[in-house]
Amino acid sequence: MPDTPQLQAQLAALEARFRQRLDDELDTLDDLSAQLQTDPSALQSLRDRLHKLAGSAGTFGYGELGSMARQLEQQAQARLDDATPDAATLASLSSAGAQLRPLLQRNEQSEAQPQQLDAGINDDDRHRRIGLLIEEDDLASQMAQTLDSFGYQVIHLASPEALQEAAPLDALIIDTSPPGSRLLGHPMFQQAASQLPPLLIISSLDTFASRLQAVRAGAVGFFTKPVDLTLLERRLERSFNNQQGGPFRVLIVDDDTELAARYQLVLSNAGIRVDAVSNPHLLLEKMRSFIPEVVLMDLNMPDYSGPELAQVIRLDDDWLRVPIVYLSAETNAERQMSALLKAGDDFITKPISDSTLLTTVYARAQRARMVSDALARDSLTGLLKHADIKEQLEVEVERAKRCHAPVSVAMIDIDHFKNVNDTYGHACGDNVIRALSNMLRQRLRKVDRLGRYGGEEFVAVLPGCSSKDATQLLESIREAFNALQFSYGGQQFHCSFSAGISACEDDEWAEEELLERADRALYQAKQSGRNRLCRNTGAAD
Numbered sequence: 001m002p003d004t005p006q007l008q009a010q011l012a013a014l015e016a017r018f019r020q021r022l023d024d025e026l027d028t029l030d031d032l033s034a035q036l037q038t039d040p041s042a043l044q045s046l047r048d049r050l051h052k053l054a055g056s057a058g059t060f061g062y063g064e065l066g067s068m069a070r071q072l073e074q075q076a077q078a079r080l081d082d083a084t085p086d087a088a089t090l091a092s093l094s095s096a097g098a099q100l101r102p103l104l105q106r107n108e109q110s111e112a113q114p115q116q117l118d119a120g121i122n123d124d125d126r127h128r129r130i131g132l133l134i135e136e137d138d139l140a141s142q143m144a145q146t147l148d149s150f151g152y153q154v155i156h157l158a159s160p161e162a163l164q165e166a167a168p169l170d171a172l173i174i175d176t177s178p179p180g181s182r183l184l185g186h187p188m189f190q191q192a193a194s195q196l197p198p199l200l201i202i203s204s205l206d207t208f209a210s211r212l213q214a215v216r217a218g219a220v221g222f223f224t225k226p227v228d229l230t231l232l233e234r235r236l237e238r239s240f241n242n243q244q245g246g247p248f249r250v251l252i253v254d255d256d257t258e259l260a261a262r263y264q265l266v267l268s269n270a271g272i273r274v275d276a277v278s279n280p281h282l283l284l285e286k287m288r289s290f291i292p293e294v295v296l297m298d299l300n301m302p303d304y305s306g307p308e309l310a311q312v313i314r315l316d317d318d319w320l321r322v323p324i325v326y327l328s329a330e331t332n333a334e335r336q337m338s339a340l341l342k343a344g345d346d347f348i349t350k351p352i353s354d355s356t357l358l359t360t361v362y363a364r365a366q367r368a369r370m371v372s373d374a375l376a377r378d379s380l381t382g383l384l385k386h387a388d389i390k391e392q393l394e395v396e397v398e399r400a401k402r403c404h405a406p407v408s409v410a411m412i413d414i415d416h417f418k419n420v421n422d423t424y425g426h427a428c429g430d431n432v433i434r435a436l437s438n439m440l441r442q443r444l445r446k447v448d449r450l451g452r453y454g455g456e457e458f459v460a461v462l463p464g465c466s467s468k469d470a471t472q473l474l475e476s477i478r479e480a481f482n483a484l485q486f487s488y489g490g491q492q493f494h495c496s497f498s499a500g501i502s503a504c505e506d507d508e509w510a511e512e513e514l515l516e517r518a519d520r521a522l523y524q525a526k527q528s529g530r531n532r533l534c535r536n537t538g539a540a541d
């Protein structure tokens with residue numbers, strides 16, 4: 001595979017150059033911020049510099065810094081558009097460099113400890129920040145408590161003006177129901193939807209007009225009182241789904257290793273995971289171990305043609321969802337068509353510009369993931385289905401072997417769930433299942449994989465996590481779930497779960513063994529009284 005030292009050196013050189021530029025850039029931002037106090041004309045330069053930084057930082061792995069630069073850029077733009085002085089914006093812009101510098105340091109620290117980053121529980125994943133603009137104290141505190149138990153960080157906002165100060169927010173929930181509320185008419189909500197976090201609106205009016213007003217305000221969710229908090233949480237989660245799922249995986253099939261290395265450089269620089277095969281005999285093996293979401297296929301190779309290899313891939317039902325894109329200097333439309341009729345989904349014509357390559361791959365990968373997700377996800381919980389979580393376990397075990405890193409598996413089963421159904425009804429039981437799945441999803445990291453294994457049984461795959469770390473994490477979720485209060489028909493009740501944990505802390509284990517061990521540990525947890533975790537470390541047991 002073309003993961004050559006030269007490529008690494010190229011990437012490293014690019015990154016080092018950017019890192020060096022960052023120091024200078026933050027110094028310049030400091031200067032401009034200071035200048036802003038006395039010279040308003042500095043605002044335009046400040047905005048332009050922030051714009052550039054927002055565009056480049058993420059590409060080089062400084063995602064948080066890039067997002068903050070984007071927020072500041074938007075503030076500067078808003079101020080440029082509106083001549084009315086605004087003390088809060090001015091104060092924020094006057095410390096632009098100071099706000100960005102800690103994010104750079106934070107990035108640096110996490111870069112310095114890649115192992116810890118992998119093995120850490122939850123800490124690498126910032127809790128999602130949810131702003132609440134809710135006047136009614138009872139609703140605000142009930143919502144804060146529920147969102148907190150799902151692992152969100154709740155920020156209470158006293159007024160729309162507080163929005164800027166609270167940025168960056170991952171979502172904003174506003175209550176428009178108090179009589180005479182003009183919240184949605186506030187200038188803060190008149191800006192483009194792309195400049196606001198995803199908006200969820202609560203209203204006391206369940207009418208077409210109130211829904212239309214919500215849509216026009218750019219809402220991604222609309223709820224009438226009394227608010228079903230489980231449903232609201234689910235909608236929140238759905239609005240985040242597009243942002244989740246880890247880097248796209250792209251496989252390049254090309255006998256020209258130099259060229260493949262070039263594509264790899266461009267794609268991996270944009271955060272895409274890339275692998276390459278130059279020997280077609282290894283193609284199927286690579287498909288199975290890497291599980292790509294897009295295949296980039298050279299059209300003409302010495303002993304094989306691209307369409308032949310594409311057809312070999314298409315013989316296997318498992319790969320029907322994976323788009324195959326030909327990379328070719330072939331511009332003849334008829335010949336392109338003939339290749340596509342055999343197999344394959346798209347053409348990119350060589351020479352390929354970096355942006356064409358990236359755009360095509362992104363669009364294809366995004367769509368493939370959406371289709372895959374829609375097919376793979378369980379309708380009640382939105383989690384991966386049985387077969388798909390097993391597939392993800394395979395991917396993670398392979399990765400763990402490659403990186404010599406641990407991976408843990410947790411099998412989680414709600415206790416006495418039949419009683420919940422029998423006492424409160426099946427619909428209420430469904431809500432309990434949803435609540436646990438939402439809580440797990442929130443409290444696990446983005447890199448973790450979570451599936452609904454059976455009725456009230458879940459499987460979590462935790463890459464980079466030792467069994468000790470996994471136990472600690474699951475223990476905190478067990479406590480939070482047990483503390484969650486469910487209500488049904490005026491009755492209140494609590495639920496619990498038991499879990500079995502196993503881990504692969506060396507390279508020898510197969511995924512089946514991990515699942516079996518977790519299952520045995522779960523059985524043990526049930527036998528010893530439920531509402532507890534048991535660990536199966538693989539040591540004589």
Ligand SMILES: Nc1nc2c(ncn2[C@@H]2O[C@H](COP(=O)(O)OP(=O)(O)OP(=O)(O)O)[C@@H](O)[C@H]2O)c(=O)[nH]1
Nearest residue numbers: 413414415416417418419421426427429430455456
């Ligand atoms: N509401 C609801 N119930 C389900 C669903 N899938 C499975 N169940 C029910 O979950 C219950 C599982 O019961 P059991 O396997 O006996 O286990 P349990 O009562 O949880 O007891 P322990 O696991 O031993 O603590 C059965 O009554 C199933 O009908 C679902 O999607 N929704």
